[in-house]
Amino acid sequence: MNDATTPIGDPLAVTRNWLEKAVIGLNLCPFAKAVYVKQQVRFVLSDASTPEALLEELIEELVLLRDTPAEQIDTTLIIHPEVLTDFLEYNDFLENADAAVETLDLQGILQVASFHPQYQFAGAAPDDVSNYTNRAPYPILHLLREDSVERAVAAFPDPDVIIERNIETLDKLGVDGWNKLLAGDKPH
Template identity: 70%
Template sequence: MHIAATPTDAQVEADIRRWLERAVIGLNLCPFAKAVYAKEQVRIVISDASTASALLEQLGEELVLLRDTPATQTDTTLLVHPQVLGDFLDYNDFLDTADALVEALQLEGVLQVASFHPDYQFAGTAPDDAENLTNRAPYPCLHLLREDSVARAVAAYPEPDSIIERNIKTMQALGAEGFAALLNK
């Protein structure tokens, strides 16, 4: 029996950067990501949390830090948490808690939390459906976004409603094996 070694923070960050560069930006899954990534305005935080409560505390700290940091310095934050919420259903349940924290911090309409997970599954889909690949990342990840940045990006993008449909077609063409190969080159 082979037990996988726990990845180092440096390996987790390298895997997340590879996913960002090859999938999110490389496949143009998020047409808004390239500019902020190129300007080094994406903060990547590797959490050492091993419980949901510790992660929630760190999420609160990161939300406040993002709120208090100029967008020109940090426009968005990826809070990667490889040691907690590896089970997608637990992770999905945690998202309600994350949204409640945004509300408790009075950040509704200011910041939002998007979700990425290695086993991501949209409601009403089968686990192997290609559209789930659009939200699959190497590790569980909470993506903290500024509402005004999202609004500006969407307003400047021609036909933003076409992004989801295009992403699904991209993932259907690539398939799970192609997606895995893309991240493991």
């Protein structure tokens, strides 16, 4: 599996594999394991085929997350394999996601984070391994509660270390190691 091919299999299962092996397994997000093991992560497989349909679904999920106690759903992953598969289009759509948060008067309450198979940080080369901190098998809109993020960051002595550690981890792993990890092989 790499960013040039589409993953094979059920998008929910492939996303869970990525979350378990990469995000949690490599400890890319030290806050993910707790909500995952408590089954407080909602996985939504979108059948949207247009950005407009995805935006409608995003709004529904923002309202659901707002209205549901964190003990039941702390965070939501909207996996949308049929729309915004081009990273630049996806990146442009994030303005609409932020506008939806604002329209619903949820700024400071909920936020939308981004994951994409072709994710590329500004100023980074497309093949830079640091991009893999935000690469997922499918485009994903990650809905987060601001208070959960603040609690997690407050519990971590130096959150800036997370970014540095992630880059070191991915540098050691390399792209081949990343692909082997997600394929189920042990990276060297």
